[in-house]
Amino acid sequence: MNDRDRRESGHLMLISPERVFYAGLLGRPRKRSSGGFNIYAAIRGSLKITEDKSEAVGEVALVPPYLPHSVESEHPSIICLVIEPETVEPLAMDQLSARISGPGAPDIAQRIRQAYDSLRLQQRRGGFTTGQFDQLFFGEALPDRNIDQRIRRSAARLNDFSDFSGGKMTATDCAASVSLSPSRFLHLFKEQTGVSFRAFRAWKRARHLLHFVNEDINLAHLAQDIGYPDSTHFSHSIRRFYGLQPRAIFSGSRDLAIYRSDSGVLDSAGFRQGRP
Incomplete structure (x- = not known):
């Protein structure tokens, strides 16, 4: 199409x-x-x-x-x-x-x-x-959450799938990038976001699937690219978050037009630019 x-x-x-x-x-x-x-x-x-x-x-x-x-x-x-x-x-x-x-x-x-x-x-x-x-x-801009900048930067990195690295990042990777021990990072992450690092990363992996749902793509390869260890984990996660198998999502999205946000609108701290 x-x-x-x-x-x-x-x-x-x-x-x-x-x-x-x-x-x-x-x-x-x-x-x-x-x-x-x-x-x-x-x-x-x-x-x-x-x-x-x-x-x-x-x-x-x-x-x-x-x-x-x-x-x-x-x-x-x-x-x-x-x-x-x-x-x-x-x-x-x-x-x-x-x-x-x-x-x-x-x-x-x-x-x-x-x-x-x-x-x-x-x-x-x-x-x-x-x-x-x-x-x-x-009708109005929703206010930014007041969150520790180290956790904000880590969340932004987990959101960034431009090179598919976001879904493969570990808590140790994120902790090192913001000069925290892994245990302190995990505690602070949950305190600031209200959810564990593992659950947060799992959601971001599944969410990134949305970028590709109107494409003719090999799902097994996509699963590996965005950080899933195998197709079983991929199917289970997608079904849990969306209530549908990956193939059903792709089958129902062939006529979906996708528009992405402006490129280059994140600053170095992970803040989104262009708010009123």
Whole structure:
């Protein structure tokens, strides 16, 4: 499928180290446990989020990181935004969650759908910054998380798959790069991010798969490139985070147009440039 056909399908994704916007097929996923804040919006009608024994039905919903859940939608396609938790203040996400679960939910859902329509009609080609992303979907830039700069730099390195090294980095590698002992680094990492280094790295590996989902690519080779020891670990991890097997994700994404963030927008400390 060529780029023109992908743009005309209406299925598209914006992706950066800090944010993802996806509008495309939902498929029939099992339970998933994304490492980011997931905001789901129905393209038409409503959707149902099931978390353990609780269910919520509406036009829009927010699911916290690493919480197992399943999604059903009246429409075969769905909108999903992913916000990486290490990049935004927890209080801001608490406030956004309260808005999404409150009486303002229909307005938020409508804004997200209007933003999608705008993106679809633009058939954009250029990149975007985090500030532009937030402004488009939420009407304001979400505040940066106040995090130790050493951990921020390490998180940025784990996010950087430009040469596929991010998924293969160990805690010892990261600790040495910020002049900490491995034990101190692991403690500080979990204290600052709220999640273990191992879980964080596993999510970033699985997340990087999104860059390739519309390509005709050898999945076994991709698994090795992004840090998985073998295909079994690869399939298990992807199914855990997305509720689908890798082949099912690729099969349903052939018509997906992918737009990436502006290049060169990270400074040496790992901060993203271009916020309002």
